Every structure is written in C-alpha cells, then in structure tokens.
Amino acid sequence: xxxxxxxxxxxxxxxxxxxxxxxxxxxxxxxxxxxxxxxxxxxxxxxxxxxxxxxxxxxxxxxxxxxxxxxxxxxxxxxxxxxxxxxxxxxxxxxxxxxxxxxxxxxxxxxxxxxxxxxxxxxxxxxxxxxxxxxxxxxxxxxxxxxxxxxxxxxxxxxxxxxxxxxxxxxxxxxxxxxxxxxxxxxxxxxxxxxxxxxxxxxxxxxxxxxxxxxxxxxxxxxxxxxxxxxxxxxxxxxxxxxxxxxxxxxxxxxxxxxxxxx
Numbered sequence: 453x454x455x456x457x458x459x460x461x462x463x464x465x466x467x468x469x470x471x472x473x474x475x476x477x478x479x480x481x482x483x484x485x486x487x488x489x490x491x492x493x494x495x496x497x498x499x500x501x502x503x504x505x506x507x508x509x510x511x512x513x514x515x516x517x518x519x520x521x522x523x524x525x526x527x528x529x530x531x532x533x534x535x536x537x538x539x540x541x542x543x544x545x546x547x548x549x550x551x552x553x554x555x556x557x558x559x560x561x562x563x564x565x566x567x568x569x570x571x572x573x574x575x576x577x578x579x580x581x582x583x584x585x586x587x588x589x590x591x592x593x594x595x596x597x598x599x600x601x602x603x604x605x606x607x608x609x610x611x612x613x614x615x616x617x618x619x620x621x622x623x624x625x626x627x628x629x630x631x632x633x634x635x636x637x638x639x640x641x642x643x644x645x646x647x648x649x650x651x652x653x654x655x656x657x658x659x660x661x662x663x664x665x666x667x668x669x670x671x672x673x674x675x676x677x678x679x680x681x682x683x684x685x686x687x688x689x690x691x692x693x694x695x696x697x698x699x700x701x702x703x704x705x706x707x708x709x710x711x712x713x714x715x
Contacts, residue, residue: 517666520692522649522673528593528605528632571616571624571641580619583706584626584641586612593634597623604634611675613646613706629705645678645713647690647699647706654703656695660687667697678707680715688713 571584586607593605597620607628614636618625622638629648649670657664670676676692687698688707701707 517669518695519669520671520674520695522671528607528609528628531592531603531606571638571643581615581617581708583613583615583645583708584624585644585646586610586614587640587642591636591640593626593632593636595634597621597625597635601635605632609675611644611646611677613648613675614641616641645706647676647678647688647704649674649676649703650705652703654699656690656692656697656699658697660685660689660698664698668692668695670699676704678713681707681711681713683710683712689715 586609589608589610591607592603593607594601595604612628614626614628616624616626617633620635623635624638624641625633626636626641627633629650649672651672653672654670654674656667656670658667659665670692674692676690679689679691679696681688681701686701688701690697690699690704707713
C-alpha cells in the first residue's frame, strides 16, 4: 500500500477513537467550579426528620430502710467532785423580843397511802433476778444501800434496762448491759420492760422470721420496749420510737433466757 494512503487511514482511526458518542457527557476539567443547583421557591428545604424518641422506663430501686441512731452514750457519767467552798462567817440575826406563843393548828390524822411497788411489772411476781428500767434521766448509783454512801455513777439514760440481782430494804443492787453494778433506790426504777441493742446492728422485721421484710435498722445503743415474747419463741414483738416489729432474742439485752412477756 502506498505510504500516503496508510497515513490517512491511521489518522481516521485515531479521530474515531477520541470522539465521544452522542449521549456521552464530558466531565469538566479539574479545578472548574460547578454551577449551584437552584430549587423552586415554593419548595422549601426540609431538615431530615429526627429519629423518634422512645420513653425511658426507670426501674424503681429497693425501698430505703430507715436507720435508728443510738439513744446517747453507752456508759453512765462519773460524778465530778465538788470544789471546796471557802469558809464564810455565819451571820447571827438580831434577837427579837419575846411574843405570845402562837396556837398550833389542829392536826388532822390521815391514813397513810400505800404506794404500789414502782419496779413491779403488772401481773408479775417479784423474784430475783429480774429486769426493770430507769425512771428518769438522773439516777445515782451508789457504793452501798443508803444515801450516805458515795455516788459511783450517774445515769443519764431514761428507760435504760437494768437487771436486779439483790435487795436491801428500798435499795436494789443492779447491773446494766455493760456490766456496771451498784445500788440504786427503788423509787428510781419502774417495771416497764425495755431492751437495748448491743454489739451489732439489729434488723427489725415485720414478721417473726428472717423472711420478713426489714422495718428498720437499729444501731447499737438503741433503746426500745418489749411488747410481748413467748417463752419458746426466738423472736419478740418490740417497739422503738415509731417503729414496731420483731427482733431475735440474741440481738438485744433485757430479757432472761426463756422468759415470757405477756402482751
């Protein structure tokens, strides 16, 4: 073939390969800005819808059990020796002139009133040992059965249970939950049966069983009242403040072994 014809045919083939088809679109060269696409004015742009929120259900936690704090210090107070007062010269009043003796009023003899034993529980027999409770917040414990003996301790715990171990006239030899012993007057005691929590927290329950729900947590030093207790039962019906329920015998002090308490 003639060289000129061969060159023309090659040029035609190259031109056919580099020409795009009728439906093809030419991409703009790199670096060329694209024109903005404008939407009609009657079609505002809507933001994408947010995912629907599901309500969060919070599970109710366990009910908080109230805690009863102790009712003051665990030990009584030691009395403080009074400071010696300076001597004061006595004042002698002037002597009044004698006068006619006044007529004494007529004496009326009344029958002495027999007071009930303040420490005796109702319907109970006075036997030893037995439990009682302090009547006031100021009870003196003495070294002997009489007001002339020294004061060893001063109790500031009304309703504190004590165990009576001995008697002498109107005096009682008592022991508290901490083992402190001494003599107190009978008038400072009462027959109400109370208890005190010792050593560890005690759980007050709604039933006389470990399966009963917790009513309150009683801290060591909490004082309460024994309402009833069966001799063969390991649980007693008690009350401390506004909380009432059941405690095991081994969780408090103030009860003799197998001692029943009538409601």
